Amino acid sequence: MPVITRTQLLAIILAAPALQAQWLNYPTAGVPRLPNGQPNLSAPAPRTPDGKPDLSGLWEPATPAASSTFLSGDPPGDRQFSGIGVNVPGGLPLQPWAAELVETRRAGEFKDAPDTYCLPLGLVQMHVHPYPRKLVQVPGLLVILFERDTTYRQIFTDGRPLPVDPQPGFNGYSTGKWEGDTLVVKSIGFKDGMWLDTKGSPLTSAAKVTERFRRPSFGKLEIEITIDDPKAYTKPWSIQVHQALALDTDLIEFVCLENEKDLAHLVGK
C-alpha cells in the first residue's frame, strides 16, 4: 500500500465534509435541457453580450471523487493536486537545487505545506483543488471565488498591462485577453517558496504562468497551464486541467483556521 503522508491524510480528512456537505439545494438557472428534462451539458457554451464565451459557473474537478479512493493515497478529484507533474512526460524538469528542495520537503513529511498553515495555495494548485470554485465573468474582470478558505482571485480583462515590478503575492497579478474563444491569462509577481502541489513542487518569483481557458461545451471547462519558471525548472512545461459544471448546488463557507488544532501535533522535521 502506498504511504499516505500526513498532508495527504489531512487533505482527505478536510476534503470529506466539503464534498459531502453540498446540501444547498437551489436549482441553477439558465441550464439548457434535453427533451426529457435532463440538463444538456453538451450544449454549446453560453456567450456574454459581447459575443465571448461566458466562463461563469460553478466548477469542480472533472475526475469524479469516487474514482480515487482513500487507499490510493490521492485526495479525491484531480490527481494533479498531489502531483502537479503527474502527466508531464518525463516528469517535472526540476533544476538540481529544486530537486533537492522537493526531497527536503518530502523528508520533512511535507509539514511546511502552505495548506497546513491555512495559507493561500496559489493559482496553479487552486485549479486542481478538490473543492468547487465559481467563475464570475463581468466586463473587464473575471473573478474566481474559491470555496477553499472563501478567497478570491482577480483576472483583469480591461486591457491593462501586467505591472512592471509587482508586489510579490500568493496569487500574483493576472491579466487576460481573448484569442478567439480562448481566454489567455498571463500572471507574474509570485512569492518565492510556494508549492504547486502537496508534494512540494516549487514555484519561484521568476515564474510566468500562462493559462488558456476554454469552455468547449456547456458542461466543460478546460484550462491549459504553462509554467515558465527558469529559476526552478530547466524548461517551460504545461499541464491540462479538466473541470465539470456543478449544477443545483453552490459554494458553502469554509474557514480553514476555524478550530485549527493540528499544527501543534505535526512531527515532520
Added chain:
Amino acid sequence: MKTALFLLPVSLFAQWLDFHTPGIPRTADGKPNLSAPAPKTPDGKPDLTGVWRPEANPYFYDVIQELKDEAIFRPAAEALFLKRVAEFRRDDPQTHCLPRGPSDILFGGQLYRIMQSPAVIGLLYEGGGNYRQIYMDGRKLPRDPNPTWRGYSIGHWEGDTLVVQSAGFNDRTWLDRVGHPHSEELRVTERFRRVDFGHIQFQVTFDDPQTLTRPLTISLKVNYAADTDMLENECNENNTDTGHLSGQETARAKLSPAVLARYAGVYEFRGAAGAGGAGTFFPRTQTVSLVNGQLFMNALPLIPQSETTFETETARIEFVTDARGAVTHLVLTAAGGDNRYDRKR
C-alpha cells in the same frame, strides 16, 4: 488589542499601485470625475461596479458612540461585552485571522470591490481576501441556514437603492472591535445608493432581538477608489502575535474611585481638522466619565494599567497632570503616533 494596531497600516497606506482605472469618466485635466452621473447596467439598474473605500469612521471599532446608547444592549449582552473588555479582547476573531463577519463592510480605509452581474453581486474585500455573494435571482433567505461567519445574503432593488438582507450568522463574530456581541438571530439590512459616479450612500441596520432592545442603524459615505486597486493582504502570513496575548484580568491595575474621578471631563483634540492622526479613527471630542466604578472615554471602557495610563481598543491613553496635580490633557497613542487632547471641562 494590540494586534489590530499593527494590522491597520498595511491596508490603509499601502495603496501604491500606480494605475489608471480604465473606462471611468474623467475631467478635462484627466482626473476622475467623481461627480459624473452614476452608471446604469443594460437593464436600467444602477451599476455599483468598482473599487470602493468606506469613509473613515468610528463604528468599525465601536458601534456605540455615546455612552447612553450602550443601554440598547440587553443585560446578558452587556455582561459579555464587559467580559471581553476585561480580557483585553483577546478572543476577537480578527486577532486570530478569522473572518470579521458583518462589521467587515464598516472598516474605513479597507477597499472592497463590488462586481455586479444580474443574478449575483459579489463583494470582494481586500482584507483577508475574502468575499460575499449577494443573490439577486429572487430567492428567499433560507429558513434554517447553516450558521456561517459571513451569513447568507439576498438583494433586491427599491428604486435606485440596492437592499441586501442577510441572516444565518454564527455568534462568533463581533459587531465591532471593542467587543459588542451578537447572536445567531442577527439580521442585517444593508442599503447601497450610488448618488453619483464617485459616491455611495450606505446604511446598515443590525437587528438582533436576543442581544439588542431595538435595531441599530449606522450610515456611512463610501467613496469610489479610482486609479488604485486592492492588494493581497494575507492575515495569517507570519502571524506571530497570538502566542503573546495574555488577556489576563491581573494585568488590570486597581485604582480607587477617587483617582478615577479625577480624569472625568471633556477633552478636545488639538490638531487641525483633516490633519489625520486620531481624528481619523477617534472623535475629536472625548468625554471621560465614571459609571459604576468603570471609566469610559466616550463609550469605550478604559482599563487601568497604572495610576495614569489606560488601555482601550487600538489605543493607549495617558492622563497628564500639572505641578498642582490637575489633569491638563490626555495623550492617545494609536497607529500613527501620539495625539493630544486638551481638557476643556
